[in-house]
Amino acid sequence: MRYFLVFILSLLMLSAVCSAQSYERLYVVQWGDESLAEINLATGNVTAHAVDLGYGCNDICISGSRIYVANSLINTLQEIDAQSNHTVRDLPMVGGLNPYSVASLNSDTLLVTHFRSNNVLLIRLSDGAIAGRIPVGIAPEGIVVSGDYFFVCCTGYSQQGYDPGTVHVFNRGTLLPVDTLQVGLNPQFAAVDHRNRLHVVCTGNYSEITGEIHVFALSDLQRDTILAIGGTPSRVSFGGGYAFLAAGGWSGSGSVFRYSLESLQLLNGPSNPIQTSTGAYDVAALPNGSFFISCSGADVVEQRDATGGLIRSFLVSSNPGYIALYRTDNVQNTLKIYDKDYNYMCAYPNPFNGVVNFKLHSQNVMHYNINIYNKVGQLVDRLSVPAGTSVIQWNSGARLGNSLSSGVYYVTVPGFLNADILKIALIK
Structure with missing residues (x-):
């Protein structure tokens, strides 16, 4: 019986590793030494300092064969070739201040939120030009593109605290505003699940107001439910029928929360979190329900199964933060070339x-x-x-x-x- 259980556990671990291998690499932004780490998911090899990043390196986005990192404190967007791990160019964010999150609008346009200038810049990749500026709410952070829309999470942060959080909805084609969704306090991030529902992660004020998840149907932009999750969740990722939330944890052990996408019921919250190494910062889930979690306090990235069992641990460099999965079948090398006249x-x-x-x-x-x-x-x-x-x-x-x-x-x-x-x- 003991050997049978060992055999079953080995098969489960092999399945998780094979699922990860549909993605070739995991890239990790490290704000401790301002570098990008590369993890080869097939071999397990780690290049702990693959690329030098800029001051205040923040969010990461992969579009085709390019990696984009927002360098918040020097106001640039760094473009990196994923094939060679070399910086192609640093794009100045003229007209914005404190670039925060990055999303791909189409094969030639990126959207970048700017936390301090309350706008979103459109970056045209064919020539690196600023293609437009869209005013949004106060202190925008997360941005997500899905279907006919893109969504901007506005935290409402100022030196006086947090105003009520909002998510600004724009038409993806016309770039015009469609709606403003009222959500909880400090909405930092959002993601769209396989049922075309928008999950907005409201972190709270790190004190008496705790985390919530606001779920909206994209069909009519109406709120389905509010999940009072507690704690201070930040990023969310979906896999295996679950939503996984990076929820920090800076002493003792890190925390990942989990809820069911079927029932929207909390399975692991503040009272019974999935425990990881310290400083659970960002999460990336796989279709089989296993997930990667960057643990900033321990300088590791872990892969765990859906219930938290440790599969693999990768030692990186210094304070791993945001992470992104990469595979070559997503590469799109054709860029639409536009007229470069300045208007x-x-x-x-x-x-x-x-x-x-x-x-x-x-x-x-x-x-x-x-x-x-x-x-x-x-x-x-x-x-x-x-x-x-x-x-x-x-x-x-x-x-x-x-x-x-x-x-x-x-x-x-x-x-x-x-x-x-x-x-x-x-x-x-």
Whole structure:
């Protein structure tokens, strides 16, 4: 009987390792020595210091054969070739401050949240240009792209504490705002599960207000449930029918929480966490339910089964933080090449009382349309701009009467591929 149990356990461990091998590597951002570690999941070999990163290295995103790391304190996005582990370029985040999280909008565009400037920058990869700036709520952190939408978690943080948390929803195609979801305190991260539900992780205030998970159906953006999970969860990842949450733990042992995606019932929480090495920082789950967890206090990355049993442990360098899985079948080397002319647009006066001027600059002499949308994404007016025109006036009262109310409106110019989405304010 004893040998049979050993045999079964060996098969389970082999299954977990084989599942991990569908991914070739795990990359680990290490903020202790500002480096990127590489773990070969097939061999178990660790390159503890594969690439030098910038000051304040933060979130990591893999798009095709490229790795992108937000260097928050020097305001750059570092692009790394995953085939050679060499830095390709450092992209300055002009127009943003304190880049935090990164997500892929499409094969040629990244979205980067900026914690201190309250906006999202669109980065065009074909030439590294800033393709646009989208104003969002206060202190944005996590960002996730799924289906027709992308979602920005705004923590509401200031020196006075936390305002109520929000998640700003944008149309992935038009980049216009669709909705604002009211959530719990300090929403740091979100992810979409296989049932097309958005899970928003609200960390709380690290004191009397503890963690919650707010779950929304993407079909109608309505809240399904609030899971009062407790503790201070941060990142979430799905696998094997479970959601796993990195939940810190900086003394004694680290903590990972787990809940069922079927019932949305908490299985492992603050009273009975999955215990890991100290400082459980980020989690990446596999389809079989095993998961990787970076343990910043112990300088290791662990692979554990769904109930917490240790499968493998990888010694890295110093304070492992955010992690990302990589496999070559996700590589997309075809980039769409856009016109590289520099375009810009501004509005004055702003705020305005009925009349506003739009100034446009483009190296292409052509006809444009200016589209003006309300805060729910409805088109309220369209201006035709003749070729060669540099300034055009919008008299909202003369064109629309009193139908427009005071508030914020958004302005786009299709064809201005690297121009900002303008936010203008009408005051009556």
